[in-house]
Amino acid sequence: MKVYELPGGKMAKxxxxxxxxxxxxxxxxxxxxxxxNGKRISGPIREVYHNDPREVQPEEILTEIYAPLD
Structure with a gap:
């Protein structure tokens, strides 16, 4: 396992x-x-998975998508 800190800042979600x-x-x-809105993506896009597709129906899967902005 590797642990690292992600830079903060403005994000579109x-x-x-x-x-x-x-x-x-x-x-x-x-x-x-x-x-x-005249923004630019300034780094890698991140995804956060809120549930497990093995435990919920496909239509109930929730994924947050974040794009860091300039």
Whole structure:
């Protein structure tokens, strides 16, 4: 296991509800909002998984997607 600290700062966040395979539309919405608001992504995108796909139905999977902004 490797432990490291992520830099903080402004982030754009969107929540995807549903199967991982259907995240593309959610990413498109996030990227559209970022461009529409004159922002730029300044680092790697991060995902936070709120439940386990082995324990919930695919349509109940929750994923937070964060994009660091300039």
């Amino acid at each position: 969107i929540i995807h509800k549903g199967p991982y395979e259907e995240c593309a539309l959610t990413y498109e919405k996030l990227f559209f909002w970022i461009a529409e």
